[in-house]
Amino acid sequence: MYVNNGKISSRQTLRLYVFDLMGIATLLLPPYLARLCGASGIYAIVLGTVAGLIYLVYLGWIMKKMKNDMVSFLRENVNVWLGKVIFLLVMLHSIVTAGFCAYVFANLMQYSLVRDSSYALILLIIVVVAAYAVSGGIESRARVYEVMFWFILIPYIAMMLASVRDFEWVYVEPVLQWELSNLGKGTYLVFLLLTPLFYSLFLIGEKEKNYGRNIVKTVSVSVLFSGAILLGSYVLLLGNFGEKSLASLRFPVVTLMSTIQFEGNFLKRMDALMLAVWFFTLFALLNLHLHYGVRMLAELSQNQGRKLKWWQVLFPTIAAFLVAYGIHWDSRFLHVFLAYYSYGAVPFMVVVPAFLLLVRRKR
């Protein structure tokens, strides 16, 4: 029997984080980066990854001071009501972000596989499956993704390498032309997609003198690995489509998969199969956010580590569904979400951990 204690191994953490970070980044970032920075988006990816690593070092320092995971720290070291407010805010953030992930996932599925099917139905299936996965606990998901890791990544890397055949250097040449403000925006955009790093505060680490050291070390490798994959993917997308064409495409990396041809007339029509890369990675990210939405609700209702109740999974799932459907129904909600993420979520994730340390010291 497997143990269900909320703890996962370093290898599982590493693999889960790679999926959480690389999937949505390779899918959504390239067209936005191409619009903002063009070929110099390469620097934005490098700088964004460095910013992610700096953030992680900061989180490591917080963990060391907290000497515990975030949930236990909030339970034991902070005023009860302040703890509840933090749980509530993290829950809302997680549910809204889970909704956005479900929206992207359903969009990708409808766009690339079932164009004539109802969006609401696709979305419903996705969130129900996610709820099912979340109810199984983080350990079971971590085990699945640990096994799937190389099955997903090897075909992806092989396909990207195969795209070198159609690479045009002329498209990458403007790499030396860049504008500082756009580069800054591009870097921030890359960093936005690294915000799941915040959840590393919630991972349960070994009780050692330097609490969280192993978590930070493991997650850093995930950040570097995902950054390298994103960088390689961006260069190849740029060289295959060119800056302006890349900016005009909806899911360029999926389009690239559909155009790659292998020598010798084999492995034809791999695009549908390759969609599994984003189905798995987006599903991992959706699960990550939904998991914390559910877990924070459980904390708010003083579950204290006991088994999840059905409604603790159901309500965040319904809320995520409504957020996703709302974004699909009216694109203004997407702008609201992006504004919230840019101006609300990131400052929250940076400021709140340090604020909590200050509050603890005053007690």
Next chain:
Amino acid sequence: MWKSKKVIGLVIAITGLILGGCSNTELEERCFPMMTAVGYENGKITYRDAFSKEDATGQLGAKEKDYTHLKVLVLEEDLLEQKTQYEKMLDEQAETEQFPRNTYVCVVDDIEDLFEMEKNISQDLGTYLEEYLKKHEEKKDRLLTLGDLLDEKENQTMVLYLPYLDVEENFVEWKGYVNTSGKSWQESEIE
């Protein structure tokens, strides 16, 4: 919890069956053109393929066309000479994504010659042209696809040369290249 998990599993399995797969139209109700010719006639962009012709019962386009297996897009020279119309056609394709981006593209003077030739070959025109183009690819430049044309329309950084084919005595012949502004060169002049 286990009972609710079983219910969720059942809901997923049943709702999944409602999704329409690749398309909501039955396979029997669809046809799969392997080659499509795009031309310009009487002020309009025209699309023609093997299924555009009347069938035995005199019906036109009775089945829904599914272009996911399209192999070759043949541009008629008249269309390339009308730059605005050519770009309009590309815009339409970028918008609708009707044809796959990895469809090979070539140019002919008169598509009727190709349709005539199809009667004397054992395979469909799309497969025949694809094999012909690939067979000659090694000797010449990389074959261009619809995706290349769409990219270049946005990027405007390169001049693209498309294979220019002609039919002579029931055989296709690679005559040279045409750039996307409709001007043609012989192979030797490019090299």
